[in-house]
Amino acid sequence: EAGVAQSPRYKIIEKRQSVAFWCNPISGHATLYWYQQILGQGPKLLIQFQNNGVVDDSQLPKDRFSAERLKGVDSTLKIQPAKLEDSAVYLCASSLEPGGYGYTFGSGTRLTVV
Amino acid sequence: AQSVSQHNHHVILSEAASLELGCNYSYGGTVNLFWYVQYPGQHLQLLLKYFSGDPLVKGIKGFEAEFIKSKFSFNLRKPSVQWSDTAEYFCAVNARDTGRRALTFGSGTRLQVQP
Numbered sequence: 001e002a003g004v005a006q007s008p009r010y011k012i013i014e015k016r017q018s019v020a021f022w023c024n025p026i027s028g029h030a031t032l033y034w035y036q037q038i039l040g041q042g043p044k045l046l047i048q049f050q051n052n053g054v055v056d057d058s059q060l061p062k063d064r065f066s067a068e069r070l071k072g073v074d075s076t077l078k079i080q081p082a083k084l085e086d087s088a089v090y091l092c093a094s095s096l097e098p099g100g101y102g103y104t105f106g107s108g109t110r111l112t113v114v
Numbered sequence: 115a116q117s118v119s120q121h122n123h124h125v126i127l128s129e130a131a132s133l134e135l136g137c138n139y140s141y142g143g144t145v146n147l148f149w150y151v152q153y154p155g156q157h158l159q160l161l162l163k164y165f166s167g168d169p170l171v172k173g174i175k176g177f178e179a180e181f182i183k184s185k186f187s188f189n190l191r192k193p194s195v196q197w198s199d200t201a202e203y204f205c206a207v208n209a210r211d212t213g214r215r216a217l218t219f220g221s222g223t224r225l226q227v228q229p
Contacts, residue, residue, distance in 0.1 A: 003157075033216055042118070042204050042219035043158070056216060091158070098215040105158040 002026065004106035006092050012112045018080035021109045025073070025094030029104075031055075032069055034077050035091040037108070043091055049075065050098060082113045116141035116207050118220035126226045127195050135190040135223050137179075137205030147188040148206040148217065149179055158204070164188065165210075175199070200227045 005024040013019050025032050030051050035043035046065065048056040051072035060067070064083070069075040079086055089108040096102050117140045127133060139145060149161040162173025169181040179190045188205060202224050206217040 035219075040221070042120075042206075042221045043217075045216045045218070048216045093158075103160065103217065107157045 004092055004094055004104050006090075006106035006109055008109055009107065010110050010112075012114060013082055015084055015113050016081040018078065019082055019111060020076050020078045021090050021092075021111075023075045023077070023092030023106060025075070025092070026104055029094035029096055030072070031095045031098050032075050033093045033095075033103075034067055034075070035093065037089040037091055039088070046077070046090075048098070055098065079111075082111075084113050087111055087113045116145065116209055116218050118205050118207050118218055120203075120205055120220035120223050122223045123221070124224045124226070126228065128228050129197055130194050131227075133190070133192040133195045133199070133225070135203055135205075135225070137188045137190065137220060138186050139188065139205075139207045140186065141207065141209055143212070144210040145207050146210055147179075147181060148208075149173065149177070149188075149190050150204045150206060150219075151201050152204070152222075153201045161190070161203075195225075195227050197227050197229045199225060201225060 007022050032049040034046040037043045046060045047067045049069040052069045067077045089110050091108045092106045093103050119138045121136050147164040150158045151161050152158050162171050164171045164181050172178045177192050181188050202222045204222045205220040208217050
Protein backbone atom coordinates (compact mmCIF):
# COMPACT_ATOMS: atom_id res chain seq x y z
CA GLU A 1 0.00 0.00 0.00
CA ALA A 2 1.13 3.54 -0.62
CA GLY A 3 2.45 5.37 2.42
CA VAL A 4 1.55 8.72 3.88
CA ALA A 5 2.60 11.41 1.43
CA GLN A 6 3.82 14.81 2.58
CA SER A 7 5.02 17.84 0.70
CA PRO A 8 7.18 19.75 0.46
CA ARG A 9 10.13 17.80 1.92
CA TYR A 10 12.01 20.97 2.83
CA LYS A 11 11.06 24.60 3.25
CA ILE A 12 13.08 27.65 4.24
CA ILE A 13 11.23 30.87 5.03
CA GLU A 14 11.90 34.11 6.82
CA LYS A 15 10.26 34.87 10.14
CA ARG A 16 6.84 36.46 9.85
CA GLN A 17 6.20 34.74 6.52
CA SER A 18 3.50 32.13 6.11
CA VAL A 19 3.91 28.51 5.08
CA ALA A 20 1.65 25.53 4.38
CA PHE A 21 2.25 21.81 4.50
CA TRP A 22 0.21 19.14 2.79
CA CYS A 23 -0.52 15.56 3.81
CA ASN A 24 -2.24 12.75 1.94
CA PRO A 25 -2.94 9.84 4.31
CA ILE A 26 -3.25 6.18 3.46
CA SER A 27 -6.48 5.48 1.64
CA GLY A 28 -9.26 4.60 4.05
CA HIS A 29 -7.51 5.89 7.16
CA ALA A 30 -10.07 7.91 9.07
CA THR A 31 -7.69 9.34 11.66
CA LEU A 32 -5.00 11.85 10.79
CA TYR A 33 -2.41 13.44 13.06
CA TRP A 34 0.03 16.32 12.73
CA TYR A 35 3.09 16.23 14.96
CA GLN A 36 5.89 18.76 15.43
CA GLN A 37 9.38 17.36 16.04
CA ILE A 38 11.95 19.91 17.16
CA LEU A 39 15.58 18.83 16.85
CA GLY A 40 16.57 16.70 19.83
CA GLN A 41 13.01 16.16 20.99
CA GLY A 42 10.30 13.61 20.39
CA PRO A 43 7.28 14.30 18.20
CA LYS A 44 4.65 16.46 19.87
CA LEU A 45 1.01 16.21 18.81
CA LEU A 46 -0.40 19.36 17.26
CA ILE A 47 -3.79 18.16 16.09
CA GLN A 48 -5.78 14.97 15.60
CA PHE A 49 -8.61 14.61 13.08
CA GLN A 50 -11.26 11.93 12.91
CA ASN A 51 -12.56 12.10 9.33
CA ASN A 52 -12.92 15.87 8.88
CA GLY A 53 -13.62 16.68 12.53
CA VAL A 54 -11.09 17.79 15.12
CA VAL A 55 -10.62 15.37 18.03
CA ASP A 56 -7.77 17.12 19.84
CA ASP A 57 -6.11 20.44 19.12
CA SER A 58 -5.18 21.31 22.69
CA GLN A 59 -1.47 21.73 21.87
CA LEU A 60 -1.94 23.66 18.63
CA PRO A 61 -0.79 27.31 18.96
CA LYS A 62 -4.01 28.63 17.50
CA ASP A 63 -2.81 32.23 17.25
CA ARG A 64 -0.50 31.22 14.40
CA PHE A 65 -1.21 27.60 13.45
CA SER A 66 -4.26 26.31 11.64
CA ALA A 67 -5.14 22.97 10.10
CA GLU A 68 -7.97 21.60 8.09
CA ARG A 69 -9.00 18.29 6.63
CA LEU A 70 -11.63 18.90 4.01
CA LYS A 71 -13.64 15.90 2.84
CA GLY A 72 -11.91 13.73 5.42
CA VAL A 73 -8.93 12.91 3.22
CA ASP A 74 -6.07 15.34 2.56
CA SER A 75 -4.99 17.79 5.20
CA THR A 76 -3.08 21.06 5.28
CA LEU A 77 -1.25 22.65 8.17
CA LYS A 78 -0.53 26.37 8.01
CA ILE A 79 1.68 28.67 10.02
CA GLN A 80 1.09 32.40 9.81
CA PRO A 81 3.22 34.23 10.81
CA ALA A 82 6.19 31.93 11.39
CA LYS A 83 8.61 32.39 14.27
CA LEU A 84 12.17 31.16 14.63
CA GLU A 85 11.05 28.57 17.19
CA ASP A 86 8.77 26.96 14.60
CA SER A 87 11.84 25.44 12.93
CA ALA A 88 11.15 21.72 13.14
CA VAL A 89 10.08 18.65 11.20
CA TYR A 90 6.33 18.48 10.74
CA LEU A 91 5.13 14.89 10.63
CA CYS A 92 1.82 13.63 9.39
CA ALA A 93 0.53 10.22 10.43
CA SER A 94 -2.66 8.32 9.78
CA SER A 95 -4.43 5.28 11.18
CA LEU A 96 -7.59 3.30 10.48
CA GLU A 97 -9.03 4.19 13.87
CA PRO A 98 -8.08 6.43 16.79
CA GLY A 99 -5.32 5.26 19.05
CA GLY A 100 -1.96 3.71 18.63
CA TYR A 101 -3.15 0.93 16.37
CA GLY A 102 -1.56 0.96 12.99
CA TYR A 103 -0.02 4.41 12.91
CA THR A 104 1.81 5.11 9.63
CA PHE A 105 4.06 8.14 9.47
CA GLY A 106 5.05 10.23 6.50
CA SER A 107 8.61 11.34 5.89
CA GLY A 108 7.89 14.81 7.20
CA THR A 109 8.51 18.38 6.09
CA ARG A 110 11.62 20.02 7.47
CA LEU A 111 10.92 23.71 8.09
CA THR A 112 13.70 26.19 8.72
CA VAL A 113 12.71 29.71 9.76
CA VAL A 114 15.50 32.29 9.39
CA ALA B 115 -2.24 13.80 30.72
CA GLN B 116 0.35 11.15 30.12
CA SER B 117 4.09 11.76 29.72
CA VAL B 118 7.08 9.65 28.74
CA SER B 119 10.68 9.86 29.95
CA GLN B 120 13.67 8.43 28.15
CA HIS B 121 16.71 9.05 30.29
CA ASN B 122 19.38 7.85 27.87
CA HIS B 123 19.77 10.57 25.25
CA HIS B 124 22.76 9.13 23.44
CA VAL B 125 24.10 5.59 23.66
CA ILE B 126 27.25 4.32 21.95
CA LEU B 127 27.84 0.58 21.73
CA SER B 128 30.12 -1.77 19.89
CA GLU B 129 28.67 -4.44 17.64
CA ALA B 130 27.54 -7.56 19.53
CA ALA B 131 27.04 -5.63 22.76
CA SER B 132 23.72 -5.94 24.56
CA LEU B 133 21.29 -3.05 24.54
CA GLU B 134 18.79 -1.78 27.06
CA LEU B 135 17.03 1.56 26.60
CA GLY B 136 14.96 2.91 29.43
CA CYS B 137 11.41 4.20 29.15
CA ASN B 138 9.17 5.35 31.97
CA TYR B 139 5.70 6.76 31.62
CA SER B 140 3.48 8.77 33.86
CA TYR B 141 -0.23 8.00 33.82
CA GLY B 142 -2.59 6.58 36.40
CA GLY B 143 -4.82 4.61 34.06
CA THR B 144 -4.47 1.86 31.50
CA VAL B 145 -2.03 2.47 28.70
CA ASN B 146 -0.81 1.05 25.42
CA LEU B 147 2.95 1.18 24.97
CA PHE B 148 5.08 1.40 21.85
CA TRP B 149 8.64 1.61 20.63
CA TYR B 150 9.33 3.35 17.34
CA VAL B 151 12.60 3.55 15.43
CA GLN B 152 13.80 6.19 13.01
CA TYR B 153 16.74 5.17 10.83
CA PRO B 154 18.80 7.99 9.31
CA GLY B 155 16.82 9.67 6.56
CA GLN B 156 13.76 7.48 7.03
CA HIS B 157 10.36 7.87 8.62
CA LEU B 158 9.30 6.57 12.01
CA GLN B 159 8.56 2.85 12.04
CA LEU B 160 6.94 0.65 14.66
CA LEU B 161 9.31 -1.77 16.42
CA LEU B 162 6.88 -3.34 18.84
CA LYS B 163 3.79 -2.63 20.89
CA TYR B 164 2.11 -3.76 24.10
CA PHE B 165 -1.63 -3.67 24.64
CA SER B 166 -2.30 -6.43 27.17
CA GLY B 167 -1.34 -10.00 28.10
CA ASP B 168 2.24 -11.24 28.29
CA PRO B 169 4.32 -8.28 29.51
CA LEU B 170 7.32 -9.47 27.49
CA VAL B 171 6.77 -8.35 23.93
CA LYS B 172 8.84 -9.38 20.95
CA GLY B 173 9.18 -7.13 17.96
CA ILE B 174 10.99 -6.98 14.67
CA LYS B 175 14.73 -7.33 14.15
CA GLY B 176 15.32 -9.19 17.43
CA PHE B 177 14.07 -6.41 19.71
CA GLU B 178 11.95 -7.07 22.77
CA ALA B 179 10.50 -4.98 25.56
CA GLU B 180 9.17 -5.73 29.01
CA PHE B 181 6.25 -3.94 30.62
CA ILE B 182 6.67 -3.64 34.38
CA LYS B 183 3.47 -2.07 35.64
CA SER B 184 4.74 -1.46 39.18
CA LYS B 185 7.65 0.56 37.82
CA PHE B 186 5.69 2.28 35.02
CA SER B 187 8.45 1.10 32.71
CA PHE B 188 8.71 -0.36 29.22
CA ASN B 189 12.40 -0.89 28.53
CA LEU B 190 13.66 -1.95 25.13
CA ARG B 191 16.26 -4.69 24.86
CA LYS B 192 18.33 -6.49 22.27
CA PRO B 193 20.91 -9.13 23.19
CA SER B 194 23.37 -8.32 20.41
CA VAL B 195 23.28 -5.09 18.41
CA GLN B 196 24.42 -4.66 14.83
CA TRP B 197 25.79 -1.63 13.03
CA SER B 198 22.47 -1.42 11.17
CA ASP B 199 20.69 -0.74 14.47
CA THR B 200 22.15 2.76 14.47
CA ALA B 201 19.06 4.93 14.71
CA GLU B 202 16.93 7.01 17.03
CA TYR B 203 14.51 5.13 19.25
CA PHE B 204 11.30 6.61 20.65
CA CYS B 205 9.09 5.23 23.37
CA ALA B 206 5.42 6.22 23.13
CA VAL B 207 2.26 5.77 25.13
CA ASN B 208 -1.43 6.39 24.75
CA ALA B 209 -4.18 6.22 27.29
CA ARG B 210 -6.70 3.50 26.67
CA ASP B 211 -9.37 4.77 28.99
CA THR B 212 -9.89 8.28 27.64
CA GLY B 213 -11.18 9.64 24.42
CA ARG B 214 -7.80 11.10 23.55
CA ARG B 215 -5.96 8.33 21.78
CA ALA B 216 -3.04 10.02 20.04
CA LEU B 217 0.45 8.84 20.97
CA THR B 218 2.63 10.79 23.38
CA PHE B 219 6.32 10.34 22.61
CA GLY B 220 9.43 10.50 24.71
CA SER B 221 12.38 12.66 23.70
CA GLY B 222 14.19 9.76 22.06
CA THR B 223 17.49 7.92 22.44
CA ARG B 224 20.10 8.14 19.74
CA LEU B 225 21.89 4.79 19.40
CA GLN B 226 25.22 4.67 17.67
CA VAL B 227 26.67 1.22 17.02
CA GLN B 228 30.34 1.13 16.17
CA PRO B 229 31.64 -1.66 13.91
